[in-house]
Amino acid sequence: MRVYLDNAATTPLDKEVFDAMAPFMLEHFGNPSSIHSHGREVRAAIEKARRTVATLLNTSPAEVFFTSGGTEADNAAILCTCRTLGIRHAITTQLEHHAVLHTMELLEKQDGVQVSYLRHDERGNLDLAHLEELLSSQPQTLVSIMHANNEIGNLNNIEAIGALCKKYNAIFHSDTVQTMGHYKHDLQQLGANFIVGSAHKFHGPKGVGFLYCDANVKIQPLIQGGAQERNMRGGTENVYGIIGLAKALEIAYRDMEEHTRYIQGLKDRMIYQLKEQLEDVHFNGMSATADKSLYTVLNVSLPASDINEMLLFSLDINKISASGGSACSSGANTGSHVLRALDVDPTRGSVRFSFSKYNTPEEIDFAAETLAKLYKKVSA
Template sequence: MHVYLDNAATTPLDPEVLDAMLPYLSQHYGNPSSLHGPGRQVRSAIEVARKTVAQLINAAPSEITFTSGGTEADNYAIFGSVRTLGLRHAITSPLEHHAVLHPLQALAKNGETELSYLRHDAQGRLDLGQLEELLATHPRSLVSLMHGNNELGNLNDISEIGDICARHDAVFHTDTVQTMGHYRHDVQQLKNHFLVGSAHKFHGPKGVGFLYRRGGLEVGPLIHGGAQERNVRSGTENVYGIVGLAKALEIACRDMAAHQYYIQRLKDRLIGRLQAGIADVQFNGLSAAADQSLYTVLSVSLPPSSISEMLLFSLDINKIAASGGSACTSGAQLGSHVLEALGGDANRATVRLSMSKLNTEEEIDYAAAQLVKLYQPALV
């Protein structure tokens, strides 16, 4: 049995999405900037996709910019806000993805903005009281805080964060890469200025994403050279990727309630089997709390063992694909900036098991059994 439990890193392409993409890989190959018929045909497909994405998050089509993925979208929001709007202070947390932390740190190092980090507790809950205090003394700051943590699964209350930002005229960017396609996002209800999506996190193609930028907020481009994407982002558009993104998000929103229920049941099943089979198994952050974490992600902290350094390799040998945390972090041992920020025990190995609509109960049982076998062989 082959078991894929690294869906937070990337998800398999949905067959419906592939079907939607195929004509733009073979028959419809015009450049969308060309004025002739083949060019106009693919330009129309891009604009239909833009309208679809906009409708699904309750935005205007003009507020959607297609990008190469979540990382570019995050970079655009951060660099554009600081450099175009002249924001001299930024607030984030040490638990953010590197796509957010590294741009902010680069801007701070260059003296373009001052950077403050929010405090958090041992489970990764952010101190929103401190956010209020920081904004009271630094109004009109850039606030960049994610919705769902890619390693822990922790969910931040972006509605409350948006309200705090609005009271202090702050610009609010939220990385929604892990939650787009898994939770509803209504930008008319949220008070964010930017949010992002990456197609391969919700069964779409790799190499394409989008940025929502609230209307009226003008920021400069990150990529120059051709003025495609309405003068916001240059470069010939990834037409088949954009078509696939829109289709994948449409499917995700269409079937969201059923998938949430199904995947949460898989996660609960996995938690129960690990707790029953491994003494002193723990879960990082709020990962095991159903109402405070992504239903797709379980971050498992395993007791000290001689197997720890070879944990991911051992799982791979048993045909289980998992990760130690972010896809950008290798190894099962404590090496993640997120786990380090939580003050985790370096002697305990962490494995992130992330599920999708394509996983089965049989796969969950098999993965749990293999972990139990590695850590409590006498019980198997």
């Protein structure tokens, strides 16, 4: 048995999605910018996909722009907003994805934008009183706070954050990569000016995503070139990627209730099994609290052990694919910046298990038993 439990990194492609994409790989090959019939039929398919995404998100197709993925969409929202609107202050958290954090660092170095970091507690819960304090002192601000953390699964109250941003006339961008396709987003109610999606996080293809851009916020494009995406992103569109994204999101919304129950059940099973089979096991952030975390993510804190340094390698040898990161701060590119920000004990091992509709209870049992055996073998 080979078990894949790294769905927060990427998900398997749904067969329905592949079937929708295949004709645009083999038959409908025209350039959507061409005016002849081959181009027009592809242009029509892209616009149909855009309408599908917009309808699911309860917004206008004119506010949906296709990108190469979540990273590009995050970069465009942050860089182009600050540079187009002349924003000099941005608020984010130390727990964001590097697509946001590194972009903020770039704005500080190249544009002189002041970046403030929101306070949080030891489990990653954000201090919204601090957010209001920062907004009240500098209201003309860009706020960039993710909906859910990709490592520890914490869900943030982006409705409350959006309301605060509206109160103080701030621009609100939320990295929704981990929740897109897993939670419903009603953009008429959410209060965000920008949200993003990446198809491969919800059983679509890699290399394609989208940016929702509030029509009331006018920004310049990140990528210069042709007039594609209504002059908002130069370059020939990833046609079959766009078709696949729309189909994957359509399936995700269609089956969301069923899959939420099923995947939450797998996560609960993993929590129970680990508690039963391992001593001194904890869970980082809010990942074991059902109503405060992604139902797809569980970040496990394991006892101090010599095995921790090679934990992911040991799991891989035992046919389990997972991810993680030590809280250890040694080395420029090692460890997890999220776990370091939470002051997680660096002697403990940490592993992130993330689940999808394709996982089975038998796989969960196998993974928990394998992890327990690894630690028991070391302690014996």
